[in-house]
Amino acid sequence: MSGKVIISAVSLILVVGVAIGVVVAVNKKGDDPELQAQQKNVQIICQDTDDQKLCHDTFHSVKGVDAADPKAYIAAAVKATTDSVIIALNMSDRLTTEYGKNDNGVKMALDDCKDLLQSSMASLQYSTDLVRDNNLDAIHFQSADIRNWLSAVISYQQACMENFDDSKDGEKKIKEQLHVESLDHVQKITGITLDIITGLSHILEKFGLKLNLKPASRRLFEVDNEGYPSWFSASDRKLLGKGWRSRVTPNVVVAKDGSGQFKTVADAIASYPKEGVKGRYVIYVKTGVYDEYITVPKNAVNILMYGDGPLKTIITGHKNFAAGTKTMQTATFANTADGFIAKAMTFENTAGENFENTLYYAEYNNAGPGADVSGRIKWKGYHGLISRKEATQFTAAEFLKAGPNAGTDWLKALRVPHALGFVKA
Numbered sequence: 001m002s003g004k005v006i007i008s009a010v011s012l013i014l015v016v017g018v019a020i021g022v023v024v025a026v027n028k029k030g031d032d033p034e035l036q037a038q039q040k041n042v043q044i045i046c047q048d049t050d051d052q053k054l055c056h057d058t059f060h061s062v063k064g065v066d067a068a069d070p071k072a073y074i075a076a077a078v079k080a081t082t083d084s085v086i087i088a089l090n091m092s093d094r095l096t097t098e099y100g101k102n103d104n105g106v107k108m109a110l111d112d113c114k115d116l117l118q119s120s121m122a123s124l125q126y127s128t129d130l131v132r133d134n135n136l137d138a139i140h141f142q143s144a145d146i147r148n149w150l151s152a153v154i155s156y157q158q159a160c161m162e163n164f165d166d167s168k169d170g171e172k173k174i175k176e177q178l179h180v181e182s183l184d185h186v187q188k189i190t191g192i193t194l195d196i197i198t199g200l201s202h203i204l205e206k207f208g209l210k211l212n213l214k215p216a217s218r219r220l221f222e223v224d225n226e227g228y229p230s231w232f233s234a235s236d237r238k239l240l241g242k243g244w245r246s247r248v249t250p251n252v253v254v255a256k257d258g259s260g261q262f263k264t265v266a267d268a269i270a271s272y273p274k275e276g277v278k279g280r281y282v283i284y285v286k287t288g289v290y291d292e293y294i295t296v297p298k299n300a301v302n303i304l305m306y307g308d309g310p311l312k313t314i315i316t317g318h319k320n321f322a323a324g325t326k327t328m329q330t331a332t333f334a335n336t337a338d339g340f341i342a343k344a345m346t347f348e349n350t351a352g353e354n355f356e357n358t359l360y361y362a363e364y365n366n367a368g369p370g371a372d373v374s375g376r377i378k379w380k381g382y383h384g385l386i387s388r389k390e391a392t393q394f395t396a397a398e399f400l401k402a403g404p405n406a407g408t409d410w411l412k413a414l415r416v417p418h419a420l421g422f423v424k425a
Contacts, residue, residue: 038067044206045073049195051188058192070207071139074200075131077193081153082124084189088157088182089117095174103170110174113160119336120156120186122298123149136209143200150194157186239280239304240343248306250284251277257288265290265305265315272300280304285345287312296335303337307345314346364391388422396420 042062046055058080059073066072092114100107127149131139139146161183164175196203228237239247253260254268262268268283276299283305294315296303307313317332333347359381363373366385373384392398397420400411411418 034064034067038063041067041070041073041207044203045070045196046192047206048199048202049192051192054188055192058189070200070204070209071131071136074139074196075128077189077196078124078127078131081150081186081190081193082121082128084182084186085117085120085124085153088178088186089114089121091178091182092117095178099170099174105165105168105171106174109163109165109171112163113178115336116156116160118298120153123152123156136204140200140204143197146197147194150190150197153190154187154194157183157190235279236341240341244343248282248284248304250282252282253284253286254290255286255288256290257286260284260286264292266292266294269294269296269300269303272297272303274299277302280341282306285313285315288314290315291317293317293331294333296337296340298336298338300337302339304341304343305345306343309344310346313344314348316348362386362390364388392421395422 042056042059045059046052049055059076062072062076092110096107096110096114100110127146130142130146134142161175161179164171166172166175228240252262252268252271254262254265256263262271265283265285268285272281279302281300281303283303285305285307287308290313292315315333332349359379360383361379361381362383362385364386365388366373376382376384396418400420
């Protein structure tokens with residue numbers, strides 16, 4: 001009997017000891033200053049994001065010394081975005097295998113999605129490299145680049161969704177599945193990362209960091225006094241300056257009559273060396289109309305393609321949506337590689353006016369010596385002078401107000417001075 005009492009007493013002590021240990025452990029965790037600091041920092045990082053819970057969940061892996069470093073949170077956000085795109089890419093592959101054989105529309109849409117998601121991966125790799133290889137000063141200074149890349153990811157995601165035909169049950173079903181199980185998360189997590197980068201100045205202030213440089217703004221379409229984009233390299237300016245034809249030596253020549261190494265532009269691009277090139281890979285396309293569909297792959301970087309003039313060297317195609325081709329695949333010529341330049345040649349689609357035409361050129365409220373439109377070139381899709389009502393649909397407001405992460409919302413949140421309509425009557 002006494003033995004049983006002793007055993008019971010020991011058991012009771014053990015149970016109480018375990019209970020006390022649990023209470024102590026819980027209390028210790030709640031009072032952990034390191035954890036409290038991490039939670040406070042996550043709150044700062046996530047303060048301006050749309051989905052607070054998802055944002056907080058994204059940073060559970062940022063611990064220890066990293067928890068005090070804003071760069072660690074930026075890297076974690078970019079990684080989470082990359083992981084979401086990988087999931088969507090793998091799902092697109094799986095759905096293609098399961099449903100693509102029996103439905104050509106589904107296969108084309110999923111193939112386009114895979115291309116778009118691969119482009120997303122490239123944009124995210126640029127972001128990853130920039131964050132990894134730079135300190136906070138440099139990341140902050142180049143934040144416009146990261147915003148551009150993240151915005152591209154959202155655009156690719158939306159383009160993937162829009163490529164499915166909702167009037168066809170098969171495509172609509174796959175679209176909904178892809179959206180619910182992967183693409184919706186891609187959009188949300190990319191939006192969170194974009195919100196963080198957009199509000200980086202404010203975040204760094206809250207961390208008590210004062211940086212020396214203001215973020216650079218990227219004017220991608222700015223042209224300098226020589227007529228080149230501002231991002232054009234010195235070597236390209238020299239190569240393509242006055243009298244450029246005498247300085248350019250082609251690596252390969254395309255000619256329909258057989259006088260070059262290749263008869264098609266596609267074959268010339270396929271000749272791009274697998275090991276890459278130093279400088280430019282130059283393709284000369286002789287006079288002729290080349291009826292073919294071409295995509296410059298991502299690995300074929302720094303191609304310079306030139307012809308005998310825009311009225312002599314013409315690459316043409318006639319694919320169209322009405323004939324059963326997805327709009328994304330109707331392009332006569334598509335480039336996915338960095339550094340591509342084309343000069344002295346024309347690219348056109350000759351499907352005709354009865355099919356979907358997305359080209360639109362117009363002028364509104366012109367003034368000054370160049371306002372006379374009588375001598376304008378008669379491009380297809382040129383509408384001449386348009387009314388204020390017609391022009392309004394092309395103001396910034398129309399483009400910023402759409403989507404779950406409307407540009408107008410974060411402009412207001414960050415108190416950025418802006419005008420969304422016409423700046424002058």
